[in-house]
Amino acid sequence: MEANVRWVALTAVAPVAWGANYFVTREFLPADRPLYGAALRALPAGLALLALRRRRPYGVWWWRSAVLGLLNVSVFFVLVYAASQLLPTSVASTVMAVSPLTMMFIAWPLVSERPRTAHLSGAVIGLAGVCLMLLMGAGASVPGILASATAVLVSSFGHVLTKRWSGNADLLASTAWQLTAGGLFLLPVAAAVEGTPPAFSPPVCVAFCYVALVATALAFTAWFTGLRHLPAGTVGLIGLLNPVTGVLLGTALAGEALTVQQICGLAMVLAGVALGRPTRAGRRAGGRASNDGNDSSPSPDQKPALAVTHACDPSAQQPRSG
Secondary structure, three states: OHHHHHHHHHHOHHHHHHHHHHHHHHHHOOOOOHHHHHHHHHHHHHHHHHHHOOOOOOOOHHHHHHHHHHHHHHHHHHHHHHHHHHOOHHHHHHHHOOHHHHHHHHHHHHHOOOOOHHHHHHHHHHHHHHHHHHHHOOOOOHHHHHHHHHHHHHHHHHHHHHHHHOOOOOHHHHHHHHHHHHHHHHHHHHHHHHOOOOOOOHHHHHHHHHHHHHHHHHHHHHHHHHHHHOOHHHHHHHOOHHHHHHHHHHHHOOOOOOOHHHHHHHHHHHHHHHHHOOOHHHHHHHHHHHHHHOOOOOOOOOHHHOOHHHHOOOOOOOOOOO
């Protein structure tokens, strides 16, 4: 029991870090540099994980890392950065909380994971809660909502592809490859579009260190560890700390006021995600279906971690990508 408590506490580092990432990005990072912001989050995190797991891509993982890095890192991080700047922290984190439900519908045709009645009910409740949050939330700009919604779709598709392609690749190494590839894609685009890098004042440096090392590298590592030692359902419930953290930081530190309608919307989102999260039986069925087209089958000790990237920023998070 005591060991389980320790693993739960360690795993909770990930969604809390992802929830806080919205606040840090909005309050401390330059609003007009989303490309540099995403690159400086991804590349240092990828290099840090590569230092821990010194393995190069092999075979098909050269192009798979490029594709997944583009979806899960390059595009996703830019959209999350933009959403963090355009939306209140509480709203941005709540919208991203529906990503596990979105993945259910994308996983149906791609990896033959058919959602059950409870999953569909959770999706309806969660989406209704998001609509209530957005309709009643002050400062919920249309561009911010579009950025956040697109981030959910892009990361969900990327995470389902990750599950389909997981094979027997080391998950920590493959995540490092994705982060590094995504950062390398972003750097030349940022230089061409945004010009010189942003000014690095002490607060900006500290903020970039947080989003790269804590909200990305450390959060991914904590999430991996939790999936290795805890049931997947337990880890999924721990992931609900992401929107809770975003809402608490937004109200406590950023002065964002929540109305009764917004609180009800948040409660509906949490209830929907809890009800609609994939069960362990569903994950096993999906894993068996996805292995049909893999180059090799995962070993028994890797199967519980197949969904590790679903949670990314999401925060990620299932699982990317605060």
